Amino acid sequence: MAHIGLLCLGATGHLNTMFPLGHELQQRGHQVTVLSTPDVYPKARVAGFNFCNIYTTIDRQSTSKFTPSTKLVTLTGINRTFQNFAHYAEVRLQNTDLIREQGLEALLVDLSVFEGGTIAEHLDIPYITICCILPFYQDPTIPPIATTWAYNLAWWAQMRNRAAYKLFNWMAQPVLQVISRYRQQWNLSAYQHPNDIFSKLAIITRHIPEFEFPRQLPPHFHFTGSFHQAIAREPVAFPFEQLNGKPLIYASMGTLQNRSTVVFQTIAAACADLNAQLVISLGGGLEPQAFSDLPGSPLVVKYAPQLELLQKASLNITHAGLNTTLESLSYGVPMVAIPVTDDQPGVAARIQWTGSGELVELSQLSVSKLRGAIARVLTEETYQQNAVRLQAIMRQTKGVHRAVDIIEQAVFTGSPVTD
Missing domain, CATH: 3.40.50.2000 (Glycogen Phosphorylase B;)
Known part of the structure; x- marks a missing residue:
């Protein structure tokens, strides 16, 4: 050894x-x-x-x-x-x-x-x-x-x-x-x-x-x-009783590039009129109390049990970190990517290229542009079909x-x- x-x-x-x-x-x-x-x-x-x-x-x-x-x-x-x-x-x-x-x-x-x-x-x-x-x-x-x-x-x-x-x-x-x-x-x-x-x-x-x-x-x-299921993670407290049974949209900007209040506000506004429940994980960068009046009243937490929520999600709004992207695909969940830094732009480009999601440039982020991307991914079946196709490959x-x-x-x- x-x-x-x-x-x-x-x-x-x-x-x-x-x-x-x-x-x-x-x-x-x-x-x-x-x-x-x-x-x-x-x-x-x-x-x-x-x-x-x-x-x-x-x-x-x-x-x-x-x-x-x-x-x-x-x-x-x-x-x-x-x-x-x-x-x-x-x-x-x-x-x-x-x-x-x-x-x-x-x-x-x-x-x-x-x-x-x-x-x-x-x-x-x-x-x-x-x-x-x-x-x-x-x-x-x-x-x-x-x-x-x-x-x-x-x-x-x-x-x-x-x-x-x-x-x-x-x-x-x-x-x-x-x-x-x-x-x-x-x-x-x-x-x-x-x-x-x-x-x-x-x-x-x-x-x-x-x-x-x-x-x-x-x-x-x-x-x-993917390696994500190979080792247990520290448990994260989450109010699962507050999930209302509507289609779940999970949003996270990761644990590093997650301090932009404008991004979270834009995500909330883009999802506000949808027949869905938005859960925002702040990744430890900000405090939930700062987002008590977001449009649509999403559920905002400092940290979230990401794997458990992805299993329930219909859509993942993500910074396109490779970990989160692979975890999302492993559950067949399509994405809307808002890349910030490092390799995230390249990951987002691959999300778009594979048809498993949409890409919204951070420099062009707006409520209307993001709402349009979210609507396409939620309503056009090809996005989920492509995510599920990649899920099946990953399972092998x-x-x-x-x-x-x-x-x-x-x-x-x-x-x-x-x-």
Whole structure:
């Protein structure tokens, strides 16, 4: 049996991806250590994992702000995020000795930890890339995941994609330069392309090919299916007795980009005249008392048991985080996506492309535009049919079990897993 480290960000969506893998590894007799921010420690201990704080040179307040909540709909916001990534990459690389002291034999590296592969190479242990967000494996036939651009093979679209990748790679230079400096210091070969940060043994994403644009990916890239039912979540109190039996619309903007009162007010106004009950989960960003007079009197809670509500929902209004999107599809629930940041625009583009929902740009959000999208998804049967089609495909996958099969094969053979 092996001692395997989970090197990941501390955000909920990342933990909800990595922890099921850790749980399944433990079930198979492996030892698991989580390498993350101090705020993750209580969650790791409850899950039964060992824990290592690799942010010892940063105060607790700054680590709690690790995942940027800036709206990355502007180039300034994207640039600021890369600056933050560079800072935290420096800290993690400085603390590599702390990781060495754990005696790890392999690493599962969160894709958003750009320098994770460099750390593993320096420690001379194998690593597998885990895509906690939509994979940003660069391919000029595919729009960058930070855009809502539709899939299009026209020559002009591919030129647009190339230009966008070139711009994003330029903005990523601060973090890439930090990584390059440590690779040179540790006598590791220089990266020649941004795709070089991915593992050469295995890359794992928990969505399915049918939810991805047609594209060429390396043979060791694996779609395994969702992990969301693989580990129990902390119970969340919810007033189920207040559900009135009408069709349920569940709305959540996630747990990070969820502080815009205007977005929640717009959602409420767009749903106010529908023969449906709206439940809004604030994700901890705001207090329900601030929304006591919303149009239509929706049920507003600070946190919600998302999986339980999705099982009852007719529609999911979402920020298009990959976790929430896959959870919605796993219950055959169509969506209206309002993407904010990170990979959410790309996820929303795939929701629209698969016909499992509609996309409303945050910059164009209005009551009338959102109401129109909601009406189409609720009344046109094709949206639910497509969501149910994807649900059926996801049910045929082995999810976390397949993912850990791949991990074990990569760790024990030291060879790329291509089947």
